[in-house]
Amino acid sequence: MPFSKLNLNPELTKKLISKGYEKPYPIQQQAIPAILKGKDVLGIAQTGSGKTASFVLPILNNFVNKNTEKNRLVDVLILVPTRELAVQVESVFKEFNQVLLRPAIVKSVYGGVSINPQMKSLYGVNILIATPGRLIELVDSKALALSKVSVLVLDEADKMLNLGFKDEMDRIFQLLPQNRQNLLFSATLSDKVNEIKQIVLRKPIILNIKPKEANLDIIEQLAYSVEPERKGPLLRHIVKKNELKQVLVFTSSTFKADNVAAKLRKNNIQATAIHSKKSQGARTSALVKFKEGTLRVLVTTDLLARGIDIEFLPCVINFELPRSPKDFIHRIGRTGRAENPGKAITFFCSEEEHHFKVIQKKMKKEIETLDGDKIVLSL
Numbered sequence: 001m002p003f004s005k006l007n008l009n010p011e012l013t014k015k016l017i018s019k020g021y022e023k024p025y026p027i028q029q030q031a032i033p034a035i036l037k038g039k040d041v042l043g044i045a046q047t048g049s050g051k052t053a054s055f056v057l058p059i060l061n062n063f064v065n066k067n068t069e070k071n072r073l074v075d076v077l078i079l080v081p082t083r084e085l086a087v088q089v090e091s092v093f094k095e096f097n098q099v100l101l102r103p104a105i106v107k108s109v110y111g112g113v114s115i116n117p118q119m120k121s122l123y124g125v126n127i128l129i130a131t132p133g134r135l136i137e138l139v140d141s142k143a144l145a146l147s148k149v150s151v152l153v154l155d156e157a158d159k160m161l162n163l164g165f166k167d168e169m170d171r172i173f174q175l176l177p178q179n180r181q182n183l184l185f186s187a188t189l190s191d192k193v194n195e196i197k198q199i200v201l202r203k204p205i206i207l208n209i210k211p212k213e214a215n216l217d218i219i220e221q222l223a224y225s226v227e228p229e230r231k232g233p234l235l236r237h238i239v240k241k242n243e244l245k246q247v248l249v250f251t252s253s254t255f256k257a258d259n260v261a262a263k264l265r266k267n268n269i270q271a272t273a274i275h276s277k278k279s280q281g282a283r284t285s286a287l288v289k290f291k292e293g294t295l296r297v298l299v300t301t302d303l304l305a306r307g308i309d310i311e312f313l314p315c316v317i318n319f320e321l322p323r324s325p326k327d328f329i330h331r332i333g334r335t336g337r338a339e340n341p342g343k344a345i346t347f348f349c350s351e352e353e354h355h356f357k358v359i360q361k362k363m364k365k366e367i368e369t370l371d372g373d374k375i376v377l378s379l
Helices: 010-018 026-036 051-063 083-097 115-121 132-140 157-162 166-175 191-200 228-241 254-266 280-292 325-332 350-363 372-377
Strands: 041-044 076-079 106-109 127-130 151-154 181-186 205-208 219-225 247-250 271-274 297-300 315-318 342-348 369-371
Touching: 010 051, 010 083, 026 041, 026 051, 026 181, 026 205, 051 076, 051 083, 051 151, 051 181, 076 132, 083 106, 083 127, 106 115, 106 132, 115 132, 127 132, 132 166, 151 191, 157 166, 157 181, 157 191, 166 191, 181 191, 219 350, 219 372, 228 254, 228 342, 228 372, 254 271, 254 297, 271 280, 280 297, 315 325, 325 342, 325 350, 342 350, 369 372
Parallel strands: 041 181, 041 205, 076 127, 076 151, 106 127, 151 181, 219 342, 219 369, 247 297, 247 315, 271 297, 315 342
Antiparallel strands: none
C-alpha cells in the first residue's frame, strides 16, 4: 500500500515521496489510519521500525484544521526517555511540519541544560516533546499547563520505565485531562508496560509488529581475518576490485563510522556515515542518496541498522563485529531481502576471533574465511 492511500494531507504525502519513502512500514500502515480516527493505540515495535513517523504524520495531519491559540496550554504531549530521543523526535516533526500551510509550533525540552531558555520558549507551543523529569520541573515553574492536552504519546515506554521514571509518569498522568487520545509505543510488552497500558489506554488498537527474520540461506557469506590497521585498506580493495556500487558498512561506534567514511572519500570512493550524532536531515538525505544509487558506501552503527530497509541491497560489510549474534544476523539481514540474493562480508581481528566463532555457532553456519592480512600486504 502506498502512502497516498493513507488519507494524509497531500503536502505530507508529497514530502514523503520527495524523500524517497514510497510505501509505509508495517507499523505505519496500521497505526496511521487508527490514529487519524482518534483511536488509542498500543504499538509494539523495535527501534528503527518507522514508529516515530507512525505518530508524527497523523498528529500533524490532524493539526491542519485545528484552531489554535497562543498560550501556555500544550495540545500534544510526547514523553520520551532521553534527551537524544527528544531531539530526534523533534527533528522528524520539524521535517514534515515545514511543508504545511499552517505549521504547528513544536519544541523539545529535556534535562542536562539550563531550564530558563526552555521556559521562555514555551509560550504558544502546540506540540511538546519532553523527558518526564524536566516536564515536571516546567509544570512546577508554571511555564506550561497540561490541562488541555488532547493527545498523549509515550514513546519507548519500556525504556522510560527501566530508567526509573514511573513516579514522574504517574504524576504527569494526574495532571492530564481524562478526555484525550493515548498512543503508547514500546519495543516490548513487559509487565511494567502492561501496567501502564491498563492505566492509560482505553479500548486500544493493539499492533504487535514482529521484526522480519533474515533468510540466511540466500545470503552468500565470506569472512576475512585481518588486523585492525589493515581493515581500512582491505575494505577499499574489496569495494574497488569487485566494483561494488551499493555497500552498507557496519562499525561499532560513531567515531569509527566517521573515520571509515572519511578514509573512503580520501581514496575517491563516495561514502557517508550516518549515526545518532548526525541530524535527522543529514541522515535522511544520505539514506535517500544511497537508495537511489548515487551514494556508493553508507557507513553506520547498530543503533540505526533497523531504520535501513532497502529491498535490493547487494552487499553488507561488517567492518567490526557487533556485540551479539542477534545483532550480527540483523546486520546481514539488510541484504538478501524479498528473496533477492545478497552478500555479507565480515572482518575480524585476532581479538575478535573467539567472538566470531560464537556467532557462527549460534547461526549453525561455518563461514569461509580468507587471510585478509595477506591480501593487504600483497597490494
